[in-house]
Each structure stands twice: as structure tokens, then as C-alpha cells.
Amino acid sequence: MTTNAAATSARSGEDAIRQVSGQQLETAIASARNSLLALQRPDGHFVFELEADATIPAEYVLMRHYLAEPVDAVLEEKIARYLRRIQSDDGGWPLFRDGASNISASVKAYYALKMIGDAPNAPHMQKARAWILAQGGASHSNVFTRNLLALFGAIPWSGVPVMPVEIMLLPKWFPFHIDKISYWARTVLIPLTVLNALKPVARNPKGVGIAELFVTPPDQVRNWPKGPHQKFPWSQVFGGIDRVLRLFEPAFPKSLRKKSIDKAVAFATERLNGEDGLGGIFPAMVNALLVYDALGYPHDHPDYVTARGSIEKLLVIKDDEAYCQPCLSPVWDTALAVHALMESGVAQADQNVDRALAWLKPLQVLDTVGDWAASRPGVRPGGWAFQYANAYYPDVDDTAVVVMAMDRAAGGDAAKRDHYRESMARGREWVAGVQSKNGGWGAFDADNTYEYLNQIPFSDHGALLDPPTADVSARCVSMLAQLGERRETSPVLDKAMRYLESTQEKDGSWYGRWGMNYIYGTWSVLCALNAAGVAPSAPSMRKAADWLLSIQNSDGGWGEDGESYSLDYKGYEPAPSTASQTAWALMGLMAAGEVDHPAVQRGVAYLAAKQGSDGFWGEERFTATGFPRVFYLRYHGYSKFFPLWALARYRNLNAANSKSVLVGM
Numbered sequence: 001m002t003t004n005a006a007a008t009s010a011r012s013g014e015d016a017i018r019q020v021s022g023q024q025l026e027t028a029i030a031s032a033r034n035s036l037l038a039l040q041r042p043d044g045h046f047v048f049e050l051e052a053d054a055t056i057p058a059e060y061v062l063m064r065h066y067l068a069e070p071v072d073a074v075l076e077e078k079i080a081r082y083l084r085r086i087q088s089d090d091g092g093w094p095l096f097r098d099g100a101s102n103i104s105a106s107v108k109a110y111y112a113l114k115m116i117g118d119a120p121n122a123p124h125m126q127k128a129r130a131w132i133l134a135q136g137g138a139s140h141s142n143v144f145t146r147n148l149l150a151l152f153g154a155i156p157w158s159g160v161p162v163m164p165v166e167i168m169l170l171p172k173w174f175p176f177h178i179d180k181i182s183y184w185a186r187t188v189l190i191p192l193t194v195l196n197a198l199k200p201v202a203r204n205p206k207g208v209g210i211a212e213l214f215v216t217p218p219d220q221v222r223n224w225p226k227g228p229h230q231k232f233p234w235s236q237v238f239g240g241i242d243r244v245l246r247l248f249e250p251a252f253p254k255s256l257r258k259k260s261i262d263k264a265v266a267f268a269t270e271r272l273n274g275e276d277g278l279g280g281i282f283p284a285m286v287n288a289l290l291v292y293d294a295l296g297y298p299h300d301h302p303d304y305v306t307a308r309g310s311i312e313k314l315l316v317i318k319d320d321e322a323y324c325q326p327c328l329s330p331v332w333d334t335a336l337a338v339h340a341l342m343e344s345g346v347a348q349a350d351q352n353v354d355r356a357l358a359w360l361k362p363l364q365v366l367d368t369v370g371d372w373a374a375s376r377p378g379v380r381p382g383g384w385a386f387q388y389a390n391a392y393y394p395d396v397d398d399t400a401v402v403v404m405a406m407d408r409a410a411g412g413d414a415a416k417r418d419h420y421r422e423s424m425a426r427g428r429e430w431v432a433g434v435q436s437k438n439g440g441w442g443a444f445d446a447d448n449t450y451e452y453l454n455q456i457p458f459s460d461h462g463a464l465l466d467p468p469t470a471d472v473s474a475r476c477v478s479m480l481a482q483l484g485e486r487r488e489t490s491p492v493l494d495k496a497m498r499y500l501e502s503t504q505e506k507d508g509s510w511y512g513r514w515g516m517n518y519i520y521g522t523w524s525v526l527c528a529l530n531a532a533g534v535a536p537s538a539p540s541m542r543k544a545a546d547w548l549l550s551i552q553n554s555d556g557g558w559g560e561d562g563e564s565y566s567l568d569y570k571g572y573e574p575a576p577s578t579a580s581q582t583a584w585a586l587m588g589l590m591a592a593g594e595v596d597h598p599a600v601q602r603g604v605a606y607l608a609a610k611q612g613s614d615g616f617w618g619e620e621r622f623t624a625t626g627f628p629r630v631f632y633l634r635y636h637g638y639s640k641f642f643p644l645w646a647l648a649r650y651r652n653l654n655a656a657n658s659k660s661v662l663v664g665m
Contacts, residue, residue: 019601020608025651028608032644033344035615036337037352039640044355046337047330048637049316051323052626054083054093054105056282058112059148060311060324063286065115066151067293068203076116078322083109084124085321091127096562096622096632101131104145107138107213115208129212137215140225143460144283147192152202154210155218161457162245165193166256168263179374181453182466183393183444186371187271187279189458191287194264197257200294227460228567234455242457265291269303271392277310280387281327285310326626326633328387333637334360335401339665340641342408343648353409360384360402361423365394372434375446379433382426395443396431397472397514400479403427404664407482428483431476432492439499440468441476443514463627469513470503471521474528478664481531497532500525501540507571508543516623517564518572519581522548523588531664536593545592548585549599553577556606558585561621565628579617580638582606583646591661595653604650607643616640
């Protein structure tokens with residue numbers, strides 16, 4: 001369906017969508033608010049499940065067998081049920097619900113199920129195997145999957161690009177340096193280089209292999225695949241370097257290798273982060289654990305115990321199923337829930353907001369100078385991390401959202417404002433300090449724009465970097481503007497506004513790096529432009545609002561999926577409506593001055609009609625992004641607080657003297 005056709009369909013469905021009365025709206029808001037408040041933890045914070053695809057629970061199972069840990073048959077069966085349930089009809093496993101099956105996710109899921117004990121001749125296993133073989137077999141998996149298979153002895157190490165641990169000793173001026181890649185790549189890659197140097201072999205006590213998933217025997221494969229983004233001439237140049245490294249790596253001096261391994265292990269151990277784990281993310285945590293194992297650490301060694309414990313905290317175990325999360329999101333969940341509760345506007349919610357902010361305030365990183373300082377030495381720390389703890393890796397998105405929450409909660413209360421003043425000032429100072437040269441912000445690092453590095457063979461996922469993006473930059477603009485800055489007097493804000501103006505797409509939308517996708521990005525930027533004083537009649541606002549109006553679904557909602565990150569993206573393609581994406585579109589339109597537009601009324605009616613008896617909205621589809629085209633996320637909290645936020649804002653604007661949104665988001 002074209003954009004114009006989608007718009008026509010949406011308009012034709014206008015009469016079919018009932019109007020929501022003031023009482024119905026108030027009832028929906030109260031129900032959602034009360035249900036959300038019931039989920040607040042005793043210490044004041046919120047945290048919801050964060051679900052990815054089959055790869056993380058599969059890797060968890062394989063990790064246990066790699067280490068020959070005692071089999072937990074009950075847990076494994078629950079994970080197996082989860083993996084079987086999310087298998088696609090074609091036999092493979094997708095990266096997001098209703099998405100196309102993915103070869104790497106499918107290979108890992110099949111291997112995990114076979115390791116658990118599913119018979120290869122079981123119907124679901126036969127179907128999976130047939131699909132994998134039809135794609136060319138397991139040799140067509142991505143680099144990280146092939147690295148895992150090499151550790152299990154399923155493929156030779158020639159199937160993995162060379163990434164020598166000696167990179168730890170490279171000078172900063174060298175074209176490749178660990179400071180030049182993103183935080184997530186850094187924390188995953190550094191321990192992985194140790195594993196690739198030591199080349200340990202999984203214990204795998206059951207001796208389970210997956211030779212049946214290869215069309216060509218692994219030791220006969222000569223051309224392993226590269227990433228779809230990797231093009232001539234860079235792919236050929238780096239491919240040649242890889243071949244040279246493979247030839248000479250065995251001759252690297254042993255003393256140099258030991259020094260490099262020691263430095264890599266010291267890096268990981270210094271950032272081990274207690275039981276919140278290296279980088280706070282599953283792949284880095286597992287790699288650190290396997291390094292300690294490969295180095296012969298006894299399993300009661302404090303670092304081994306800490307690393308192993310961090311992984312268990314990621315498990316979600318239910319009565320019938322279980323899975324492993326990629327990370328935990330308490331700061332993000334809490335800050336966003338606070339905004340929704342403040343919008344809902346009752347005295348009871350204010351008390352809960354104060355409790356949540358009291359939990360958030362001491363989590364600000366004020367003393368640890370993290371990896372971000374490599375590109376911004378001299379900037380004082382002051383950010384918040386995404387997880388319970390991740391001191392080396394705070395992020396600007398969380399920081400901006402927390403600062404805005406504190407500012408809004410303080411309002412005109414002098415005592416509260418004084419209570420949050422220093423926290424807000426340090427947060428603002430750090431965010432401004434890590435602004436990139438082009439005016440935008442990446443999530444964790446400044447000027448992380450070494451695009452040529454995504455062409456190295458190890459980066460077939462294309463996610464080695466953390467460049468500035470519109471959605472994160474918009475959040476920073478919203479924060480600065482909400483704090484009272486104006487572009488005429490704030491060089492930081494003026495530079496950021498010019499960045500946002502330069503990144504608007506031809507159709508009027510903005511790209512969403514961390515949420516799906518253009519709906520998320522457009523909502524983020526419209527909130528920022530409004531907060532910065534851009535008039536609703538401004539061309540950038542009108543074009544963005546018109547785009548959102550044009551893509552509304554006939555049911556009154558909005559939707560978009562992971563296919564929007566395709567390298568050959570040619571414009572919006574319709575997708576089923578979701579509650580969170582509908583909320584983003586509504587809040588974007590309201591920021592653009594469209595609270596009275598019939599499309600907004602239809603969107604509100606969609607949310608009211610889709611609300612469940614529990615006060616929340618069912619949302620099985622993924623609406624967030626880890627790495628475009630590679631890894632997607634389903635935040636279980638999004639359908640709990642974003643629709644509440646949108647409905648409350650609609651009510652508030654209709655009841656106010658002014659129809660303008662007066663806060664940053």
C-alpha cells in the first residue's frame with residue numbers, strides 16, 4: 001500500500017471509529033495509571049521485561065553446555081517451550097515478531113533445542129533444518145554465530161575473521177583502535193579477542209553437534225559471507241588485510257600476545273560492574289565469563305562468580321516458559337514511567353513520582369570517568385546509565401529523560417527544585433560536554449563516526465559504531481529547551497537544532513535509531529522542535545506532521561516494523577498498529593499543534609478501544625531496536641506507559657487554555 005493509499009484508507013475509516021467521551025477517557029487514564037502504579041517496586045523504581053529474539057536464550061543454553069554446568073532440566077524445558085513457540089511457520093526464527101526468518105537466529109535456536117534434547121527428526125526440528133539448508137546452510141551465519149560455532153568445534157577458525165588480541169596495544173592514531181568503536185562493540189569484542197587467541201574448545205559433555213546444518217562441510221568452505229552493507233572497495237581492502245593477518249598471526253611474539261591478553265583481561269575486570277555485568281549486556285557478560293574459564297580461573301574465583309551471577313539476573317522464569325533478556329532497563333523504564341505518571345496528574349501519582357525520582361537520583365554517575373572520556377577528556381561525569389549500574393557507560397538518552405523528569409517534578413516548588421538542582425546541572429553539563437562536532441549526539445560516545453570500520457570483516461552486522469542520531473539528539477534538545485535554553489543564546493542548542501534540521505528526510509520524517517523507526521524518530525524530533533520554540537506552522541513541523549497523518553492505519557492506529565531499516569528503504573510501508581507506536585504518533589502530532597485534528601481523535605479512540613481489562617495494552621510486536629537489521633527489542637513496559645502518556649496529554653491539552661505542549665517530551 002502506498003502512503004497516499006494508507007492515508008485514504010485512514011480517512012475512510014474515520015466514521016467507523018467511535019468518539020471517546022470525556023468520562024471514557026478519564027476512566028481509561030485512571031485504569032492505566034492505577035495498573036502502572038501497582039507495578040512500582042517497593043524502593044520506588046519500575047522495571048519491565050526486555051525481550052529480544054531467539055539468539056539470547058539459545059546462547060544461554062549453549063553457554064551452560066560449553067561450561068559443562070549441571071543440567072537444569074526444568075529450566076531447559078521452559079526455554080525450549082519458549083523457543084518452539086516463537087518459531088516461524090516456515091521453520092526458521094525471526095529477529096522480531098512476524099518478521100522474516102533469520103539464518104543466524106535459526107542456527108542458534110536449532111542448536112540449543114538439540115542440545116536440550118529435542119530429537120532431530122521431530123517435526124519442528126526437521127522444518128527448521130530444511131529452512132536453514134534452503135538458505136545455504138549454517139556457513140551463511142553471521143560472524144558472531146560462526147565465532148560461537150568455532151568455540152564448539154563445529155567450524156574451523158578459518159570461518160571467523162581475524163581479530164588479534166594485539167589490537168589492545170595499538171596506538172590511538174592507528175586507523176583501528178578500541179576507542180574508535182562503540183561501547184557495546186568494545187565490551188563484546190575485547191574479551192572475544194582473548195577467546196580467539198586462546199581458541200578454547202567447549203566441553204559439550206553430550207557431544208552434540210550440528211553437522212546436518214551444513215550444505216558444504218565446514219572445512220571445505222572457502223568463501224564465508226560478508227555483511228550486506230560491505231561494498232567495494234573497502235570490503236576487498238579489509239578482506240586482503242584479514243588474509244595477511246591470518247598468515248602472520250601465528251608468528252606474533254608470545255610475549256606480545258601475553259601482554260595483550262593481560263591488558264584485555266584487565267579491561268574487562270576493571271569494568272566487570274559487579275553482578276550487573278560487563279557493559280550490562282549479555283554478550284559481553286558471557287564473553288568475560290568464558291575468558292575467565294579459558295584462563296583456568298577456578299569456579300569459586302571472585303571474578304568468575306561475579307561474572308556468572310550477572311548472567312542469571314537476566315533470566316525471566318515463568319510457570320511454563322523461560323527466556324534470557326539481553327540486558328535490564330530499570331532507569332529507562334522508571335524515567336519514562338515517571339513522565340507518564342506526571343502527565344496523568346493526580347496527587348497519588350505525585351507521591352509515587354517522588355519515590356521513583358528518589359530511587360533515580362543516587363544512580364547518577366558522578367565519580368567514574370567512563371570510556372566516553374577518551375573522546376571528551378576534561379568533561380566531568382554526570383550521566384545516568386540504562387541499567388541498575390553501568391558506571392563506565394552512562395548514556396545521554398537516559399540522562400536527558402531523567403533530567404526532564406526532575407525538572408518537571410520540581411515545577412514551581414522551590415524546595416524540590418533546590419533538591420534536584422545539582423543533579424540536573426551535572427546531567428546537563430555532561431550531555432553538553434559529549435555533544436558531537438556535527439551538533440548531534442550518539443547514545444554513549446561523541447564523534448563515534450569512523451564509518452570505514454563497519455567495512456572490516458568482523459563488522460558484518462554493521463553496528464560497530466555509535467554515531468549521532470536524530471532520536472537521541474532530539475531528546476537532548478528537549479532537555480536543553482525545557483531547562484530554559486534558547487538557540488539564540490545557547491551555542492550547544494543552536495548547533496543541535498541545525499543538526500536536526502539537516503537530518504529531516506525528504507518525506508518529512510526523521511530516522512529512529514533506538515525505536516521503530518521513523519514514527520519514533522519523528523515523535524522525538526517534533527517534541528524537541530516544539531520545546532525549542534519552533535512554531536507549528538514552520539515547514540519542518542508541517543512536513544513531519546503531514547507525514548504522520550499520511551501513514552495512519554484505517555483502524556486509527558499507527559505501526560511500523562523492522563523492515564523499515566532495510567538498506568534499500570524507499571519509504572514507509574504499512575504495518576499493523578501497535579499501542580506504543582500509536583502513542584508516539586499522537587504525541588508527535590500534539591507537539592506539532594494538531595490536538596484537534598480528526599486523526600488524533602481516531603488515534604485516541606484506537607487506544608481507548610484496545611485497552612485491556614487489566615488497564616494495559618497487549619503488544620506482542622517489537623517496537624524498539626538494538627541494532628538495525630540485526631537485533632530488535634520488545635520493551636514490555638512500552639505498552640504500559642506510552643499509551644497512558646498519550647491519552648493523558650490529549651485530555652490535558654483539551655482542558656487547558658493553551659493547546660501547546662509546554663514540556664520537552
